[in-house]
Amino acid sequence: MPQLSDRTATFTDSVIRRMTRVSNKYGAINLSQGFPDFEPPKPILDRLAEVTKENFHQYATTWGAQNFREALAKKHEHFSGQKVNPDTQIVVTCGSTEAMMAAMMSVTNPGDKVIVFSPFYENYGADTILSGATPIYVPLDPVNFNFDSNVLEDAFRQKPKAIIVCNPSNPCGKVFTYDELKIIADLAVKYDTFVITDEVYEHILYAPHKHVYMSTLPGMEDRTIICNSLSKTYSITGWRLGYTIANPQITERIKKVHDFLTVGAAAPLQEAAVTGLNFKDEYYAELQNHYTHMKNLFCGGLKNLGLKFNEPQGAYYVLLDISEYGWKSDLEFCDALAQKVGVGAVPGSSFFKEDVNNLIRFHFAKKDETLTEALNRLEKINVLKR
The missing domain is CATH 3.40.640.10 (Type I PLP-dependent aspartate aminotransferase-like (Major domain))
Structure with missing residues (x-):
């Protein structure tokens, strides 16, 4: 067989999407790939239903x-x-x-x-x-x-x-x-x-x-x-x-x-x-209020658990510091987190050019009950300490 492209030889699959598959494998709550588990705005869905007939x-x-x-x-x-x-x-x-x-x-x-x-x-x-x-x-x-x-x-x-x-x-x-x-x-x-x-x-x-x-x-x-x-x-x-x-x-x-x-x-x-x-300004104000609520719920829960993380200024991601758990590989930590704790995350090393293995990324674009259950599961994160 002819040689494949040199340009893509060093590529791996997307680590973010891989962690979704890991979450699904272990039945973990997927806080890795950044998509919500709540519905889009109803007017958009109503228009979509109409469009199918046009x-x-x-x-x-x-x-x-x-x-x-x-x-x-x-x-x-x-x-x-x-x-x-x-x-x-x-x-x-x-x-x-x-x-x-x-x-x-x-x-x-x-x-x-x-x-x-x-x-x-x-x-x-x-x-x-x-x-x-x-x-x-x-x-x-x-x-x-x-x-x-x-x-x-x-x-x-x-x-x-x-x-x-x-x-x-x-x-x-x-x-x-x-x-x-x-x-x-x-x-x-x-x-x-x-x-x-x-x-x-x-x-x-x-x-x-x-x-x-x-x-x-x-x-x-x-x-x-x-x-x-x-x-x-x-x-x-x-x-x-x-x-x-x-x-x-x-x-x-x-x-x-x-x-x-x-x-x-x-x-x-x-x-x-x-x-x-074509939504009015009220939609975007409510969107900001909604995400502020989710951030406060999730970050407040992480604080109550005594976990170290960065508080985001925008977007819906949190980088959690896992230094205290003693793992050399953040990828292996995330696999164990999904399997033993039941929460999916993305290893931070996939986002850094520098040698960073002490951070993992959660996202909080989820319903209140999803975030609350994730926080309940994270109460046993100390089982991962080495």
Whole structure:
């Protein structure tokens, strides 16, 4: 048999998705893969039921149905203050995963470099390699997840083509401040670098933290590529509806890449999701209240158990410190946690370039009863001490 691709030879399967399978194997409560166990908003589901009886069963426009792109543009302008053209600046993709891949392939050449903050969502490194580029990892402080601006500029001095900024951040829940984004933006302008943002958690924030859109900073509108999705905001992770927002020149290239990657996102789901994009501000306020409640319930429970963890500023993840349990492998710890305690988690090492084996990631996008049961099971976590 001919030799397989060198580019993908070092790939493993997704550790996040693997831990879902481990959770299922042991009947553990799955706090690993970040999807909710509660229903999407009823108006979206009601519209989906109607759509099944209407004429939306064939291809939509390759880069997204017209009304869907118009609704996206309207929503983005409402929250960011930035007007975008739905015809020349938006591409609808099969989830933000494809949005990131299409963005990377549109702006990088083989041999280019891309800055990635560590910890990072596991796809970023793979996307960089699949694009033929080389990642430059810049560490975030493991306590407060801030970055050293001097270390960051050292990375920019290597003349990267792009930097990826996940805000709010998966897995650490960091929300980048305006001042932090301004440092990144100034360096991007100085070194003529694209900024690719992952903003899927833009509406999941905890007071007093606010989401700042990188594209609104001085000099950034034309060099920022926004990658986003409806998955987290409307609890429809399985619908795989994502999108990019960028200037027309970049968008025209992304359209072509997207066309050959997936042709287009599901037409009936786009039609149904327009309902969500037209929700009023009250929906997003309630969403924030809902997630704040879940964070307080879960983090409060972890505190009562005497466990060490970081309190997220946004998104819905917690990194738990397992140093005291004496395991050399966080992956083995997570397997034992699912088998003996009945709770699924993701080993933190899958998110760090550095040698980090003392953190695991939980997510708390779950019903109250699910989180309460998970906390009850975690009461016996000390059985894992060595």
